[in-house]
Amino acid sequence: MLVLNAIRKSYQDANETRLILNDLSLTVAQGTSIAIQGESGSGKSTLLHLLATLDKADSGSIHLSTGQQVLDLLSLSEAQADEFRQCQLGIIFQKFNLIDCITVYENLLLPAQLSQKLDHDYLQLLLRDLGISAHQNKLPNQLSGGEQQRVAIARALAHKPQLVLADEPTGNLDSKNSALVSRLLVDTCKQLNTTLILVTHSQKVADLTEHQYLLLDGKLQCQTQGL
Ligand SMILES: Nc1ncnc2c1ncn2[C@@H]1O[C@H](COP(=O)(O)OP(=O)(O)OP(=O)(O)O)[C@@H](O)[C@H]1O
Numbered sequence: 001m002l003v004l005n006a007i008r009k010s011y012q013d014a015n016e017t018r019l020i021l022n023d024l025s026l027t028v029a030q031g032t033s034i035a036i037q038g039e040s041g042s043g044k045s046t047l048l049h050l051l052a053t054l055d056k057a058d059s060g061s062i063h064l065s066t067g068q069q070v071l072d073l074l075s076l077s078e079a080q081a082d083e084f085r086q087c088q089l090g091i092i093f094q095k096f097n098l099i100d101c102i103t104v105y106e107n108l109l110l111p112a113q114l115s116q117k118l119d120h121d122y123l124q125l126l127l128r129d130l131g132i133s134a135h136q137n138k139l140p141n142q143l144s145g146g147e148q149q150r151v152a153i154a155r156a157l158a159h160k161p162q163l164v165l166a167d168e169p170t171g172n173l174d175s176k177n178s179a180l181v182s183r184l185l186v187d188t189c190k191q192l193n194t195t196l197i198l199v200t201h202s203q204k205v206a207d208l209t210e211h212q213y214l215l216l217d218g219k220l221q222c223q224t225q226g227l
Pocket residue numbers: 011012020038039040041042043044045046047
């Protein structure tokens with residue numbers, strides 16, 4: 001279970017404080033997928049950065065319950081945050097952030113090895129399902145933007161994390177591949193009982209998730225009921 005309570009986050013501009021997230025609250029059951037939509041600049045990436053422990057909120061709390069453990073994500077020490085990101089979190093950024101000097105397969109091996117969840121058969125299945133098996137021994141910069149994006153998705157799932165944060169994960173794909181890859185992301189998370197928070201501008205992609213939210217005026221409005 002992921003529980004965000006009364007999150008506030010502001011940025012300091014030259015001469016004013018801009019409140020981006022304003023008492024935002026959200027509860028997501030473990031293994032559930034949700035989509036977040038909202039205008040450019042509404043704070044979607046800001047929210048994902050807080051969930052990824054890459055930034056701090058001004059106030060509020062984020063708790064992630066994982067089996068026996070409850071993590072207070074806004075109060076982790078640096079070492080605890082490193083461990084959380086390494087073992088429990090998969091992130092797909094708006095930019096891919098692949099490591100360019102190692103092969104595609106090594107990009108997947110790295111998170112799996114760091115979190116001691118290496119499963120070669122599973123990694124090969126991921127590569128096959130995402131249609132990038134033939135590229136696994138190439139360097140990321142030898143791939144097209146869409147292929148790199150699919151590698152970034154495979155990497156985020158390589159260590160079977162508890163939580164996946166995806167920021168426009170199919171922004172670089174054509175509509176056919178966007179639908180295929182988004183469905184694979186949603187389905188794989190479901191199989192792994194991984195919670196998926198998916199930021200997207202595409203209604204078609206949002207429709208694949210179980211609950212949809214709109215980020216407006218610093219708060220999340222639920223767009224779906226009764227699922
Ligand atoms: N580090 C920062 N310092 C100051 N302002 C920031 C910072 N990061 C983001 N902002 C501002 O906060 C607002 C929200 O940014 P954010 O990147 O979260 O938007 P977004 O909803 O992800 O937009 P998009 O759909 O374009 O990706 C924007 O107005 C942005 O300029």
